[in-house]
Amino acid sequence: MMWGWGGNIGIGGWIAMGLMMLLVWGGIATLVVLLLRGNHSGGRGLQGPPDDSERILNERFARGEIDETELAARRAALRRRQ
Template structure:
């Protein structure tokens, strides 16, 4: 029996260890990206505009007929003026 570096692993073992390392780091990077994207619909995470939800609600209210076109345009312009 041989003890030490490479005695019983063989070339197949080194390839398997390399693939496992790639799988580990790939999974870790994937989890980090998914966490940054966020877990809500649309996956905006850190990159989405804070007005996106407001404009979506405004569009829904206009589509339901709760507000008319004049009010819709005025509110949308006001949302887009905010920093």
């Protein structure tokens, strides 16, 4: 007996091998995509989008909560911090 060498694995074996190959290649593709996405952060690292704080400032200015000089001062402070 040859212990599987040249033997017939049947349709179930072929289906299992095909599914395993899909899982392997899908995992590799997922890793590549995640690695490429991580490198396109624009040089900002893990800080997150800076426009969120500026958006809040703009909304407060639009509602009349702060005036133009305070808006400019806070915006300048945010940009110095980043």
